[in-house]
Amino acid sequence: MTSMEPERRCKTSQPPVEVEGKHPWLGFVACAGLTVAMGATAVGFIAAQPIVAVGLGLGAAGASALTLMLARSARQWEPAEVEVSATTVELGEVISGTYVRRTKPGHSGDGELKGRLLFKALYKDDDDWRGGGGRVEFTPVRQPDDQAVKFRFEVAVPVAEGAPSFILDQHKVEWDLHLWFATDGPDDVHFIPITVLPIVHHTLLQ
Amino acid sequence: MTTEPTLSIVIDVREVELDETVTGTVRWANLPTRALQIVVLLGLQVSGAGSRHAESLASVAFRPAATGEEQFSLVAPLTSPPTFHGDKFAVEWLVRARIETRWAIDVKAETAVTVLPVGMRMFQARRSREIEFPRIIPDRPDPGHR
Numbered sequence: 001m002t003s004m005e006p007e008r009r010c011k012t013s014q015p016p017v018e019v020e021g022k023h024p025w026l027g028f029v030a031c032a033g034l035t036v037a038m039g040a041t042a043v044g045f046i047a048a049q050p051i052v053a054v055g056l057g058l059g060a061a062g063a064s065a066l067t068l069m070l071a072r073s074a075r076q077w078e079p080a081e082v083e084v085s086a087t088t089v090e091l092g093e094v095i096s097g098t099y100v101r102r103t104k105p106g107h108s109g110d111g112e113l114k115g116r117l118l119f120k121a122l123y124k125d126d127d128d129w130r131g132g133g134g135r136v137e138f139t140p141v142r143q144p145d146d147q148a149v150k151f152r153f154e155v156a157v158p159v160a161e162g163a164p165s166f167i168l169d170q171h172k173v174e175w176d177l178h179l180w181f182a183t184d185g186p187d188d189v190h191f192i193p194i195t196v197l198p199i200v201h202h203t204l205l206q
Numbered sequence: 207m208t209t210e211p212t213l214s215i216v217i218d219v220r221e222v223e224l225d226e227t228v229t230g231t232v233r234w235a236n237l238p239t240r241a242l243q244i245v246v247l248l249g250l251q252v253s254g255a256g257s258r259h260a261e262s263l264a265s266v267a268f269r270p271a272a273t274g275e276e277q278f279s280l281v282a283p284l285t286s287p288p289t290f291h292g293d294k295f296a297v298e299w300l301v302r303a304r305i306e307t308r309w310a311i312d313v314k315a316e317t318a319v320t321v322l323p324v325g326m327r328m329f330q331a332r333r334s335r336e337i338e339f340p341r342i343i344p345d346r347p348d349p350g351h352r
Contacts, residue, residue, distance in 0.1 A: 013330035091323055115257050119342055121292040123256030131255065131294040134342035159341045163297075164323060169259040171252045171295055173287070176243070198224055200325030205332070 036060045076107035080180060080188050087194055089157055091164060092201040095194065096154035099140060099179055102147060111183035113140045113151040117179050118132070119162050124170040133173075134161075140179075153179075157196055164198035209236040213315045215246070215303050221320045223327060225284040228319055232268070233275040240308040244268045247302045248280035250287070250321075254295030262302075270305065282321045284303045289320045293344065 043053070084097035095117070103109045115138045122131040136158060140151035163173045175196050181188040217230040218328035232246050245267045264280040282299065290297040302316040
């Protein structure tokens with residue numbers, strides 16, 4: 001059977017799909033590196049090879065310091081706050097929203113936000129959804145804010161080229177709002193499902 | 207010698223919007239006496255990649271005479287997808303008619319209609335305002351597509 005969500009638009013705050021912390025093992029690597037450094041130094045002195053001991057110790061300590069720096073940058077951000085004007089829209093309607101991200105106390109950071117509205121026409125094949133579609137790319141605009149990195153974005157759903165959301169047996173059309181915040185640390189990626197109704201937005205008809 | 211039965215569909219307007227009515231006339235002739243009924247259906251079918259799928263969304267049945275015609279009106283439900291021609295698959299709307307006959311293969315006829323999203327005709331008519339909409343950039347071909 002066909003189905004489309006009947007509910008209308010509502011303001012929503014999306015829980016982030018966090019990729020922050022995708023390197024939690026960096027802290028363990030750093031600790032292990034420091035242990036190796038101390039061990040190598042001790043073994044070198046016991047074996048009366050101070051030059052080897054110092055070389056090994058410095059090398060391991062350097063690697064540990066680098067790892068710790070990476071781990072620190074991976075944990076410097078608070079989870080992002082993403083808000084969109086609506087997750088159920090009509091053809092031609094504009095989806096707007098904000099993306100706000102703060103650093104943790106004592107940290108600083110910056111990044112760039114990219115956005116795409118993804119159109120996917122999919123069919124089921126061996127229990128996998130396959131297929132493709134296209135995308136509408138948009139550039140979020142940075143907003144002045146002393147306390148956070150803040151962007152505002154808006155994108156219109158194409159009227160003629162796309163299709164509204166539907167699922168029909170083994171075939172479906174889906175739309176997703178894709179936000180991608182790239183930093184010097186791990187990227188923060190959000191996929192927000194959008195339901196597009198088969199109605200041309202009323203303001204376009206006035 | 208018996209004459210083969212004939213069946214045809216004439217659609218009044220080939221382009222409607224969801225929640226509107228598809229109207230037309232079904233005509234038949236030379237029906238055998240064992241004909242049970244004439245059924246007219248509005249439905250959609252998906253063709254292209256993936257399994258083929260068809261479903262009926264509205265129907266009407268007529269008692270047959272040997273020769274005759276009947277007008278029909280069938281509503282395209284708002285909860286259904288409109289006509290869609292995508293890269294991977296297409297959704298087509300069809301009006302189908304068949305003469306259900308006892309102990310014989312049904313005689314069938316079908317014709318396509320275009321079903322648009324609600325408000326699309328008015329939007330196209332007013333498009334002279336040159337509203338700028340973003341273009342969808344197509345994905346690269348799916349290498350796994352068979």
